[in-house]
């Protein structure tokens with residue numbers, strides 16, 4: 001394959017991308033041309049807030065073509081166009097052959113949650129010390145065990161005295177990793193829900209691959225009260241969900257929240273104060289785990 005890359009100011013990115021598409025590019029991608037420099041700009045805002053800006057000052061637009069002739073033809077047709085003014089060709093070069101499957105797989109190694117509890121991609125041997133394991137490959141839904149928020153929830157699950165997890169709800173299940181972890185550590189009746197149907201599908205796939213019983217569905221599928229309620233989402237939705245999540249915790253049960261930054265601890269405590277008293281139970285890389293127990 002051949003790669004044609006161009007430098008474009010913000011106001012030309014859309015037109016150039018559409019033109020490359022119309023010129024039969026196999027794919028067109030856009031990157032910040034100033035990435036990894038002092039001029040790099042973030043294009044995402046806090047959850048629920050609009051992004052500070054819609055596009056980068058300067059973008060690198062990369063189009064892939066099946067061969068050199070197609071890439072050269074696209075370049076030669078673009079150059080004389082009015083809308084090309086202010087843009088620049090950066091390169092026209094072959095894309096080196098890669099074993100993409102091997103490259104992707106090499107980025108996902110087994111992850112230890114505790115010395116004996118591991119998350120292991122299916123293409124890896126189980127580590128010898130893994131007494132409990134979850135088999136999981138990266139997919140469409142969040143949750144491979146590498147993110148600190150997921151790791152802290154799993155660590156909390158693994159630390160609970162045997163037989164105490166009881167009926168468990170994983171709210172915002174993503175890949176289903178927390179529901180599977182809870183089932184492996186003895187939760188008796190596990191529900192996993194998510195607003196994203198792809199996450200529900202992914203959870204169904206992963207639970208059966210791990211030979212555990214979990215009922216996965218959209219949020220309405222959660223019903224009644226639970227001994228353990230786990231929710232690894234983000235601070236803003238967690239605040240909105242406070243009455244709903246607290247209403248699902250049975251007397252003597254535990255609420256476990258993640259997706260919260262250290263500096264957000266007080267606002268979460270305040271949002272949950274009318275229902276339950278949240279405390280910081282763990283921290284990793286600037287993220288915290290907050291838990292609360294309902295009086296028995």
Ligand SMILES: C[S@@+](CC[C@H](N)C(=O)[O-])C[C@H]1O[C@@H](n2cnc3c(N)ncnc32)[C@H](O)[C@@H]1O
Nearest residue numbers: 142143150172173174194195196199232233237
């Ligand atoms: C950070 S991922 C966590 C995935 C997994 N539980 C883990 O711990 O790795 C958050 C998940 O919550 C889901 N989510 C976000 N807002 C939600 C809401 N209001 N109700 C239910 N699920 C929600 C997202 O679709 C996403 O799959």
